[in-house]
Amino acid sequence: PGSRFAAMTAAARSRLAGSHFRMLNEQLYTTPSSAAVQLFRDAPDQFTAYHAGFARQVADWPINPLDVMVREVGAALKRRMAPSAPTDSAPLVKPSRPVAIYSFDLVSVAPHITACDIASLPLAADSVDVAVFCLALMGTNIVDFLTEALRVLRPGGTLKIAEVVSRFEDMDAFVAAVEQGGCVCVKRDAASNTMFLFLEFRKHTAAEVAAEPKGIPASLALKPCIYKRR
Template identity: 40%
Template sequence: MTDRNSHDRQKIQLFYDIMFQVNWDLGSAPSKKQEPKENKKRRNQPEKTKPVPVKNKDPKGQEPSKKKQKQERKGNETTGDEKKQPSLVHEGEKKLANEGPLTALQKKMKGKLDGAKFRWINERLYTTESEEAVKLFQDSPDMFDVYHAGFRHQIESWPENPVDVFIRFLKERYDKKRRPVSVVDLGCGEAKIAETYEASKYIQVQSFDLVSANKFIVASDISDLPLEDASVDIAIFCLSLMGTNWQSFLREAHRVLKPNTGQLWVAEIKSRFSDKSGKIFAEELPKLGFENTSLVLGNKMFTLFEFVKQPLRQEPQTLPPILNACIYKRR
């Protein structure tokens, strides 16, 4: 009886062990039969260690000071303006400037680049109205320097610069004889006339051009001058009748010159004239109220004109195409 009861208790205990088996070893891994393949792969891989941050060191192996670290962090920060990429041309010119003296090849390449810029600006000035030229230089003021650097290079081969002729005329006729005169230099370039007579007691020069490149120049469209009517003795156009509206420059000069005594001095390249000399130009200007008093044709490169203002009995007439644009040949 006892053996039978003992046998029954063993069966019951075996039943409970099978139905309610619990693995109390929570830290143990599951058996091989139950382990997923993914866990097995991860277990077999070597454990990766996190990199330990290391401070930047200088070449001597020393850690930089806090001040230097702050400067480096500040240098790495960029504003919205600094993120803008400058033009390749600007970067190239800056690099050449920082590298000191140019090699012969670099000088040759820079000369060609500057020449191309000059010819492009020159063509724009001759083939657009003055209002557009003003906007061009307002948007890119550095073009003024590029243009006049190219112009200086062009006239180096000339027998004489016409601006020097006008400087000589003023000295002989007014400065030496101590006669007061008010002069406007229209399209003055670098204002050489005003600079020459800055200290003169008798010659007072006002200079106007598209850009105020120095203290002598007033930036202005010379078809619309900030001057009073009949307030000027001499108006000078020295190689500056540029733009498709050049006739409006002459009409504005007529407005500001004194009646009957006001003088107009003009110098222009001979190749610009329809007759390659300028005689027709002199004959046509009375239609705008100017009588020709002097015509100098002897110079190989340019023609010099002197006119005196005459009253207009009717509206100024439009001149025929007697003055061509000065366009350089493509290279």
């Protein structure tokens, strides 16, 4: 009987953790990012609870889009860091240029993560080669996030997005709206799996921009990603 009680307690605790996660998740998708900043500033332990729940969801997915992003960005980095060819007078090869990687989240849980709202990044304009949103377009102000990424990207730089397919009402309209921010869609992969959409945009170079880009329409939105009770 003792072990039955323990099992029932564990099941109740897990159900509670599940509904706590779903409540936080829904909040993050249905409010502007300023509210998310406030939420975790007032109660940082909610961030741990959110990520424990998110990890339980990821464990059930056929693929983890983060692995895809890491693989693709890693391969691009390797190409870019291809060492200079050795010569007789300079036999030691060196990377073509140093690489800096920035990670941003609402709460910093490791030294390499900068706590900030991605609506406003602590980066100079035209300074970044690649920007990645991996399931990170949460909040009702995704236009702010995308506009900010296009600001910090260098001309010709790459914007990568991985999102849950069911969040898109109209993929063509989404792509067209992001392009109005001053970029062109160069890759769209919804075929290799049914759950996630992978998009890649290239920011216009100075020569390609005839005038100031129109800007992403303020009405652009994605549906919230609501997880079902299991």
